[in-house]
Amino acid sequence: MNFRPLEREDVKPLQRLFMESLSDLIRREQFEDADLLDEEVERLNTTVQDSFEDETVQIFVVLQDDVIVGTAAILPPNDIITAHVDIEPNVPEIGCMYVAPGA
Template sequence: MDVLNFRALEQSDVKSLQRLFMESLSELIRRERFEDADLLDEEVARLNTTIQDHFDDDTVHLYVVEEDGTIVGAGALLPPNEIISGHLELERDAIELGSVYVTPDMQRQGVGQYVLSEMRREMLAQKRHVFYLDAGFPSAQTYWQKRLGAPTLVLEHYWGPGAPHMIWRIDLKDMK
């Protein structure tokens, strides 16, 4: 892996980021063997809304990670989504760490850890000390449990029998 560059999303990045989201989600849905035909379209539409919000809403900040000029990862800081805000009492000025994706050919090479590290640095620069994160895909849940520990809340059977949704509340001073 060459040198990684973390920066805010620029308008010229949109098509590359949309491609990263599509590739990552397609691979994730295939690997997880989800049968919901609309899931990919719904997730891509949600992420495209986040992209647009980055340019239109000063509470949404989307970042990309580049390697040799190619976008290989992304993450966002934004107001907590409805699943989080509907199930936890949030601190004032709460923030969610979301839209964390790494292109499939760069997964398991430290890019996700780099995104998390840079997002932590960005939150501290914004004087944020607590963030929320949620995950519904089983592999994402496993990843975040390894990185962040046990979730704060597990919504059992949220997506159907045996399909929980997990929410974390993380204080940055407790992060490794």
């Protein structure tokens, strides 16, 4: 396996990973919110685009045989976190982590 920072050519494969992972989660957990998948993928796609413009948002991918099988984002805590949890200044959080169901 290879672990490296996100590159622009990873965007489409990463979107597939998000869809695959979230679809599997929704199926296993029997979520009934039909908009959940689209809303979460849109949020993740925004985070991906932010990572190309904002150095405080870092996304990494994990490749196995040149196929993306995992990802993690490290970014500043959002307002939901900072409103309810005391955080140390300038300490990022793991914002999301996805692994392909087959991996």
